[in-house]
Amino acid sequence: MADEGRNIAARNLLDLEPTAVLDFFKLVLDPSSTPDGFPAEIPFHAGNVFKENIIWQGVKYVPLAVETEGFEMLGDRRLPRPRIRVANDNQLITYLLQNNNDLVNAKVIRKKAFIKNLDDANFDGGNPWGQANANAEILDETWLMGRKTHESKVMVEFELNSPLDLESFSVNSRAVVSKYCAWQYRGEGCRYKGVPIERDDGSPFTDVDGATVIPNLTDGGxxxxxxxxxxxxxxxxxxRGNVVVVPNKKIMVPPYDGPVPADPAPVGDGTEPVKTCYICVSGNQGQRPELNPTYWQKDGCTK
Structure with a gap:
């Protein structure tokens, strides 16, 4: 079926009366930095033809103003590093950046398809061309989020990298530097489960007035x-001073106590969620620690 769909897409490219081509994007967030409650994927389309939601391959894509450049394949053996500019309506992209570690390790899936092949659900009475085919896509490629190159109230621009772009990448080696730790704090490789001491930058926990907040553990930690x-x-x-632990069930690691399971260990088989500690710096109820830095500050390590 997939091969048949690709053949249909190829024939449509040579059609004497082709319909418009739609661009679809899917932002795949890094599960290690995505707070609970955030979707794993955010599908959107450029909105240059349809100004409303579009169903493609059973997935709903919301309209969002997008500009792209640099996706062309180069003839000088250099891998492309395209750029994508997304409208920052209502500070939506800024909100995503603040709550998802600047979208580090996120992926962007780019798809293209003809209007005539869209799902029947997009039209009253079904596809008017009678050619709805979820496999008839022109393009389906995956890019890695490289870096943020511009951010304003109007738009945010990102540079994307090809998965084949391995510049400065070292395989099967780990740099050892006395001043830095390569492990994930309170996660894979780091067995620390003691009292919260400081923030990521080494600064103490402080309230809105700048006063130091001492973690208060009723059992002494x-x-x-x-x-x-x-x-x-x-x-x-x-x-103020209360300490909470937030487990992240999206990332499972060997237990802090007891034998280490076989590598790799199936989820739920001798593993447990990564846990993050937060210190309350302002009294509250119902304010999620991951999303409310006014009330909570995350425990960290300067290494």
Whole structure:
């Protein structure tokens, strides 16, 4: 079926009366930095033909003003590094950047298809051309989010990298530097489960007035990390200095205590979620730690 769909797309390119081509994009977020409640994927289309949602391959794409350049394949053996500019309506992209680690390690899936092949759900009474075919896509390629090159209230521009772009990439080696730690804090390779001490930049936890906030652990910090009572609860009222633990079930690591499971270990088989600690710097209830830095500050490590 997939080969037949590609053949249909190829014939449509040579059609004497082809219909317009639509651009579809799917932003795939990095699960390691995506807070709970965020979708794993954000599908959108350029909105240059249709100004409303479009269903393609059963997925709903929302309209969002997009400009692209540099996707062309180069003839000098250099890999392209295209740029994509996305409208920052209502600071939507800024919000995504702030809550998803600047979209580091995110992916962008780019698709192209003819209008005549869109799903029947896009039209009253079905596809008027009678050629709805989810496999008849012109293009389906994956790019890696390289870097943010511009951000304003109007738009945000990103540079994308090809998955084959391995410049400065080292295989099967790990740099060892005395001043830095290559492991994930409180995650893979790091076994620290003690009391929160400082933030990522080494600064102390502070409230809105700049006063230092001391983590308050009722048991003195013994065993709090594995105590479910310290898990954040939306119905609980927190006061200044309270410490909470937020498990991320999207990332499973070997247990902090006990034998290390076989590598790789299936999810749920001897593994447990990565846990992040937050310190309350302003009393609140129902404010998610990952999304509300006014009320919570994340425990970190300067290494």
């Amino acid at each position: 013994t065993g709090f990390y594995n105590n479910p009572d310290y898990h954040w609860n939306a119905e609980r009222t927190y006061t």
